[in-house]
Amino acid sequence: MQSPPSLPGTLQLHTAAGRACLRIAGDWTLAHYATLRDAVARMRPQLGADSTVELEQLGALDTAGVGLLVELLGAQRIAEVAQWAPQLPPERLALLRTVATALARPDVAQPRAGYEFGDLLAHIGRTMQNLWQQQRELLGFIGLTLQTLLTNLARPRRWRLTALVAHIEQTGLNAIPIVALLTFLVGAVVAFLGATVLADFGASIYTVTLVGFAFLREFGVLLAAILLAGRSASAFAAQIGSMKANEEIDAIRTLGLSPVELLVLPRVLAMLITLPILTFIGMLSGILGGGVVCVLALDISPTLFMTILQRDIDVSHFLVGIGKAPVFAFLIAVIGCLEGFKVSGSAQSVGEHTTSSVVQSIFMVILIDAIAALFFMEMGW
Template sequence: MSEIGSIVQDTAHSPPRWQISGDWTLGHYSHLQAELSRLGTLAPDQPLDFSLLGQLDTAGAALLGRWLGSERLTSLARQNPELTPERLALLHTVGEALQECPESPGAAHQSAAYEVLEEVGVTMTGLWDRGRALLGFIGLALESLARTLLQPRRWRVTSLVAHIEQTGLNAIPIIVLLTFMVGAVVAFLGATVLANFGATIYTVHLVAFSFLREFGVLLTAILMAGRTASAFTAQIGSMKANEEIDAIRVLGLNPMELLVLPRILAMMISLPILTFIAILSGILGGGVVSALMLDISPTLFLGILQSEVPVQHLFVGLAKAPFFAFIIAIIGCLEGFKSGGSAKSVGDHTTSAVVQSIFMVILLDALAAMFFMEMGW
């Protein structure tokens, strides 16, 4: 039967010593913690007697370690020969762990301004690390692409075609539906505003310019960021969690060539095609609204498009598509490789991939808009 541990001051010796007896185990943790709280801090010069110590586990060792302190633990072997080497090793190990683990985490109160600055610093450091990781992964992908292009036997044509189907062909319905409705909304809002100036006919120009230069490629890229980047992250993250990527390396294959390059090339092929389809669908939506509500016939609508809207605006919109596709695929694959072995990690990195992809697409679009404006294109 176990005996509850206790600490009693033995005054029969000179100087008085503390007698540690009974079992110091998890079952008596509350009682022992109360005893130590009542005794307070142990003086450095007070001797200890462990001759009556019963059972000892990590819970009891943690209590003794906090009460004795790290400096006293190092001198136990010299002052208390009755302790066995196993118990000394347990006390030393627990003492080292306690030095790295504060007794009351979060007890120190910090000012609100300090916490805000700390959070800003942590966020900026995280952004810097993500930027470096993204640039490094881009370099690795470009290096793998350059090395593989000159060796046709290493091309993954089957994987490329499968990803083109998943990222491009299967995305056509949602792209067409969304851009058609946005084109109709743009035409309706444009007509509402332009009617006040008697310039309803310029609704055609508004729809054409907006979709040729911006809306077609931007809406498509945002949809692909939410649909495809998340799929890339989830697929690669699941493979990493199942240790399939390690198996690929064991087989002597390169995960970049096998998993990343087909996805990047598929996106760079699919997104320009989807952008062209989105432009046609958006203009069609604007044409339907113009015909039904503005008395602009399809013949007049197409005539204005042909005679007054330069084709260079189409090229401007399509030129941005490969860059958007590349950054979306890179971020999706990178976040997949960064995910851990748990479902929560895969979910977190999937969310991060979508957010980062949409942010980078909008950032690149803004930079491209300023560049084309300065060039006069």
């Protein structure tokens, strides 16, 4: 036997007990969508808010038909169908409520125009809260890194010497040309400025002391650290972030291995080795750049230049500068690795956290250097 033909749904508006009553009958399915849509458009202006609805003669029903009923009666009324049409089968009531809830469009408050003072304070508050959260995460990650480092010091078999040597080459050997060139040029600029200012006082000879003092205490380590923050911190964040996006970090944990031990420690140790070396190279290059200017522009012989450095510059200035290098190296490496672990999985997230690693590293280097300068000045070192 063939199934009876599907009859399109109908809408009939009549009066019962002095009130308008809408009788919905027939099949409300996708096959009759065009016909039903026209019927709904004609009936909607005639239907009042207090009209009753009868669903006893409702035939087949699918999501397309429910959508038209929601358009006719409203999402709120369809969502409450169990209250005014309890005779419907449970599965049909569930379908009506589900589609009505999905199609409901809550009123969204329009954003206020302009930028008020309260919004400014709220923005400042959110920024400070995010900054505090970043510092807490950084302190926690530093503690985890130190714990893993101390644990592995007593177990030489777990040292990853191959990865360590590879990172030393990437962060140190490949960075020597740019560090040497930049510090040489900055040393020449400092010597030019010093000679220009000191010449008015007849003290051009002190340009030698200025160059030596500046590069041994500050510029050598600061320029090398900033360059490595741009080169290595961004590379660490991008490398680990890409591994996080490709779920390689999860694979490492699944194998029972520690991502901190495999990925963080070789990078941290490589930076602890390379930044002091680059700092020493930066000091020599900066002093050499200043020496070239003194020889060419101030008629100071190389022998006199070296004699003044040896006589007036104490070795404590070199120790102050080189002593800050391991601290900067540790912070740069840890910040770069931490931002890599924060990547959520998209290419945009990798870019954002790579940028954040460079900004945070440079900020922390300059901040710690300023605090150290004030401390050493008060201590008379």
